[in-house]
Amino acid sequence: MIGRRSLPGLLAHRAERTPDAVALREKEFGIWREITWAGYLDRVRRFSLGLEALGVARGDRIAVVGDNRPEWMIAELAAQALGALPLGLYQDAVAAELAGLLEAATPQVVVAEDQEQVDKVLEVRGGLPGLAHIVYYDSRGMLSYQAPGLTSFEDVEALGAEVHANSPELFDRKLAAVSSGDTALLCTTSGTTSRPKLAMLSHANLLSMADQLQRADPLSPDDDFVSFLPLAWVGEQMLSVFSALTVGFAVNFPEEAETVRKDMREIGPQTIMSPPRIWENMVSDVQVMAGDATPIKRWAYRWAMRVGKASADARFRGQVESWSGRLRRRVADWTVFGPIRDQLGLDRVRRAYTGGAALGPDVFRFFHSIGVNLKQLYGQTEVSGISVTHRDGDVRFQTVGTPLADTEIRISDEGEILCRSPAVFQGYFRNPEATAGALEGGWLRSGDAGYFDDGHLVVIDRLSDVTRLPNGDSFSPQFVENKLKFSPYVREAVVFGGGDFAFVTAMIAIDMENAGQWAERRQIAYTTFTDLARKPEVYDLVRRHVEEVNRELPASARIRRFLLLHKELHADDAELTRTRKVRRRHVAARFSELVEGLNGDEDSVFVETEVAYQDGRTSIAKHDLRIETTAAPDGAGPRDARPGHRG
Numbered sequence: 001m002i003g004r005r006s007l008p009g010l011l012a013h014r015a016e017r018t019p020d021a022v023a024l025r026e027k028e029f030g031i032w033r034e035i036t037w038a039g040y041l042d043r044v045r046r047f048s049l050g051l052e053a054l055g056v057a058r059g060d061r062i063a064v065v066g067d068n069r070p071e072w073m074i075a076e077l078a079a080q081a082l083g084a085l086p087l088g089l090y091q092d093a094v095a096a097e098l099a100g101l102l103e104a105a106t107p108q109v110v111v112a113e114d115q116e117q118v119d120k121v122l123e124v125r126g127g128l129p130g131l132a133h134i135v136y137y138d139s140r141g142m143l144s145y146q147a148p149g150l151t152s153f154e155d156v157e158a159l160g161a162e163v164h165a166n167s168p169e170l171f172d173r174k175l176a177a178v179s180s181g182d183t184a185l186l187c188t189t190s191g192t193t194s195r196p197k198l199a200m201l202s203h204a205n206l207l208s209m210a211d212q213l214q215r216a217d218p219l220s221p222d223d224d225f226v227s228f229l230p231l232a233w234v235g236e237q238m239l240s241v242f243s244a245l246t247v248g249f250a251v252n253f254p255e256e257a258e259t260v261r262k263d264m265r266e267i268g269p270q271t272i273m274s275p276p277r278i279w280e281n282m283v284s285d286v287q288v289m290a291g292d293a294t295p296i297k298r299w300a301y302r303w304a305m306r307v308g309k310a311s312a313d314a315r316f317r318g319q320v321e322s323w324s325g326r327l328r329r330r331v332a333d334w335t336v337f338g339p340i341r342d343q344l345g346l347d348r349v350r351r352a353y354t355g356g357a358a359l360g361p362d363v364f365r366f367f368h369s370i371g372v373n374l375k376q377l378y379g380q381t382e383v384s385g386i387s388v389t390h391r392d393g394d395v396r397f398q399t400v401g402t403p404l405a406d407t408e409i410r411i412s413d414e415g416e417i418l419c420r421s422p423a424v425f426q427g428y429f430r431n432p433e434a435t436a437g438a439l440e441g442g443w444l445r446s447g448d449a450g451y452f453d454d455g456h457l458v459v460i461d462r463l464s465d466v467t468r469l470p471n472g473d474s475f476s477p478q479f480v481e482n483k484l485k486f487s488p489y490v491r492e493a494v495v496f497g498g499g500d501f502a503f504v505t506a507m508i509a510i511d512m513e514n515a516g517q518w519a520e521r522r523q524i525a526y527t528t529f530t531d532l533a534r535k536p537e538v539y540d541l542v543r544r545h546v547e548e549v550n551r552e553l554p555a556s557a558r559i560r561r562f563l564l565l566h567k568e569l570h571a572d573d574a575e576l577t578r579t580r581k582v583r584r585r586h587v588a589a590r591f592s593e594l595v596e597g598l599n600g601d602e603d604s605v606f607v608e609t610e611v612a613y614q615d616g617r618t619s620i621a622k623h624d625l626r627i628e629t630t631a632a633p634d635g636a637g638p639r640d641a642r643p644g645h646r647g
Helices: 007-017 037-053 070-081 095-105 116-129 155-165 171-174 204-218 236-246 257-265 277-291 295-316 323-344 362-367 432-438 477-484 512-521 531-534 537-549 584-591 590-596
Strands: 021-030 031-036 061-065 084-091 111-112 133-136 148-151 183-188 198-202 224-226 250-253 271-276 351-354 375-376 408-411 415-420 445-452 454-463 490-496 504-510 559-564 604-612 618-629
Touching: 007 037, 007 171, 007 236, 007 257, 021 037, 031 037, 037 070, 061 070, 061 095, 061 116, 070 084, 070 111, 070 171, 070 183, 070 236, 070 323, 070 375, 070 618, 095 116, 095 198, 111 116, 116 133, 116 277, 116 490, 133 155, 148 155, 155 171, 155 559, 183 204, 183 236, 183 584, 198 204, 204 236, 204 375, 224 236, 224 257, 224 271, 236 250, 236 271, 236 445, 257 323, 257 590, 271 277, 277 295, 277 323, 277 362, 295 323, 362 375, 362 477, 362 504, 408 445, 408 618, 432 445, 477 490, 477 504, 477 537, 490 584, 504 537, 504 590, 512 537, 537 559, 537 618, 559 590, 584 590, 590 618
Parallel strands: 021 250, 061 084, 061 111, 084 183, 111 133, 133 148, 224 250, 271 351, 351 375, 504 559
Antiparallel strands: 021 031, 183 198, 408 415, 415 445, 445 454, 490 504, 559 618, 604 618
């Protein structure tokens, strides 16, 4: 059957079975507007035939860039119905970043959401000789634009409607020609250790992933899902596109990025998916709200959290709670946890997922304490999203769960996690050398280090980042970073240790909003991020948290020296990936003088930073950053910790 062979074929199947059920819902001007499955298919048909009228043929590439909107998914499925290859791009990517990916894909059409995205495409168009058409779907500010091939989404749909009127059978013929082995999607890798590559994922890969996830954690056609993470990320595609088409639940699009939480509260989704940064932000918000509350409310919050953590820990140990424990839990849920979940838009959530990077166990425990069924997903773009997940009733804070039904996981002799699955990708687009490096004897090399603990997979860190401390202990920077980021005043942390480093050190970027509110409540005046980060009071605030983290770490892994960065880490500066994972090697190279200073014994380090302004001008900012030294476990100073020191 066509419906079982491809994603647009599955859409046609849904439109035939439940034509009037809601498939998509978008909020515009405060009103939720619905698109049924039949309407969804009709728009995909029109846009697909419109693309063909523009000259798009089988094997051509179509790039899409913009916020999450129905038009993104319509364009993607329309391209697939022609046998063309859609490529999703992150909406916050700068023009130079877009240029690299567009030059690699050589698309014939770019579907850009609005004026901002069109401007970026026009800026780099000179290096894209094959780009014939730029299609926009938000016309605000576009009236005066004149460029070859520039047209609106509505005009392409109107063109397709004419083609369909003249050839009513054409779309069905095109759809029938799409096979499960055809490439369905070009998906960018995260680029944690190198430039992003384009992974080729087939319809069979994507449908296998959706089927495996459904068997592990069944979703219902009556569920609602809110799509707010970038659709360029395979994790968002996995639920918004693959699973939605497989199961038939409704996908909802918030009005703006700033209204996500408010819109989520209105929808009340049963399923939610977020990367660790979102969950960490929620914890920070709750901690700040609790800190600003009245004394009686702060007492109630602390009491409820003790009750919630005890209840969560008992469940994960497989113990049955006493009747008094269950009673306390109900009181805590009624008085504290219920209102918190409602504020976060999680009140109706039955399953919550985190993926894309490691989530610290402290954050995990927090959400289970307040009654959110949070589960880890682990995988890569190259395996169509995930290969391992937690199951209901079998969640462990330190693990990422167990393999999916049709997925095999094994650990290599070097400790690398290897995966074999029908969801493993076809290879990298026009990059056979990288493909050969990723696939070995049918197994996908993840680049991650891990091990199994009673059937559960434990992910340690990137294999290249796991090192040995001077005393021989294995060391994972990521584990310590997650501990540090549990503070509402820490936004990012980059930890160094092992190998050539004499001891463990950290570069910490404060959370500007939360740290700023903390400073204002104490009448501490500041102007910029840099000024706030250099305040002695802020250093003391972070130092107390570092000392708390140190008490939970083995003596050899404790942070001995740290500094507060003078700037936020940002994806535009290639310090983070677009999914907000730290690019450790780039950060170490960009701030090499800071790394050297931390590994020394001076109490400050001088740094010069180039500042780029929006008008193209640049200037050099000079900063003298303070370095804090914490107490060593044995009372020795950092110099004494160097290998070979004899006292």
